[in-house]
Amino acid sequence: PFIGLQTRYNLLDRSLEFDLQPACAELDVGILPWSIVADGFLTGKYTRETNINLKSDYRNRSIINYSKEEKNWQILDEVISISKEINRSPVQVINNFIFNL
Numbered sequence: 001p002f003i004g005l006q007t008r009y010n011l012l013d014r015s016l017e018f019d020l021q022p023a024c025a026e027l028d029v030g031i032l033p034w035s036i037v038a039d040g041f042l043t044g045k046y047t048r049e050t051n052i053n054l055k056s057d058y059r060n061r062s063i064i065n066y067s068k069e070e071k072n073w074q075i076l077d078e079v080i081s082i083s084k085e086i087n088r089s090p091v092q093v094i095n096n097f098i099f100n101l
Helices: 020-027 038-043 058-067 070-085 090-099
Strands: 004-008 030-034
Touching: 004 020, 020 030, 038 058, 038 070, 038 090, 058 070, 070 090
Parallel strands: 004 030
Antiparallel strands: none
């Protein structure tokens, strides 16, 4: 029997909430979230200005892909705003969201 599911889950990709999370709850399977900071995009390290200069290589591929969507920048802006408001890092804000579901 399965006891756990490791799957991508972060503020940019919450798709597991619609199908996997309910199924895991019903089957008593734990969820181990993977990539909660969206491969580093949600850490606050990247900005619209600095992202322009990223090399298009394997290491930066996911960051570049996240950068293409304005919605992702809006989410990052909100995470940074909250982090400043409560005097915590963006990663702490994300961890609080993920682990308090």
